[in-house]
Amino acid sequence: MTTHSFSSKRLTIIGVGLIGGSLARALRRAGVCDEIVGCGRDEVHLQKAVELGVIDRYEIDSATAVSGADVVVLAVPLRAMVTVLAEMVAGLAMDVVITDVGSAKGCVVEEARSLLGEHLSDFVPGHPIAGTEQSGVEASFAELFDHRSVILTPIEETDSDKCARIRAMWEAAGANVTEMAVLHHDEVLAATSHLPHLLAFSLVNTLASLDERKEVFDYAAGGFRDFTRIASSDPVMWRDICMENRDALLEILQHFNNDLKQLEEAVRDNDGEAVVNVFSRAKTTRDRICS
């Protein structure tokens, strides 16, 4: 395996939203791309990306967008990946490297295996562990990935030089890159990201139905805001993530439900010692990882 300092003559980003737009901005900041081509469904969004200086030009057809590109980044919602993979494959150049930013990896890898054909070895699955609750190119910013982790989940077919090239791309964008097996990635992210989002959406939904009777939101303060910020995330994107990482999510959700049930019983039984034990372990853990 050779190490790469990254440069690209033509980098195509399919899905110029928060993540795709931020990557384009970060790579521009690094001055490592001669040309960045965008692709998406809505010309108004792509025109905005050109006006903001995020991309140089755009195409609506993904096979045309990837033609002549030496790097292709798929940054569309998870459930759009399959369509994009199928549509772009005919336009790929021989020396291309392809990566994606999807929040679950098993589903994208499965689709890539069935659709990329001889380009499967050019595919380096990836996931930046960075984001906000905003969507769209207007929300993108060059610093999003600075000192943040990016997980690459190369599969056995992935060419190691191509993997090194995508690692160098993310490093040029300011990120720290690690590698993980696909299944392990999906289990870890189900626990640390997908479950918290599901709980935040669920909690606010429950309170929304109570609010009609009890004006609960009139008294919502800092704790509520801290806990529920991520419930302002895009519902469609998070539906896709929960559905596409269903097995790992259901497993951790079952674990959580069991623990919550025990906590409920401790409260019902007036068992203060059990409650404080749970709270203390949680506080110690959070203080350690978030300090």
Ligand code: NAP
């Ligand atoms: P976003 O801001 O909504 O951007 C998605 C982009 O994809 C939009 O520019 C949209 O543009 C385009 N798009 C949607 N469907 C398409 C299709 N069928 N064909 C072509 N383009 C399409 O979403 P995002 O937050 O950047 O998320 C993108 C990916 O990053 C997702 O796979 C997500 O799992 C992953 N991710 C998100 C975060 C996060 O915190 N947001 C973090 C890490 C990874 P048009 O509407 O104009 O087509």
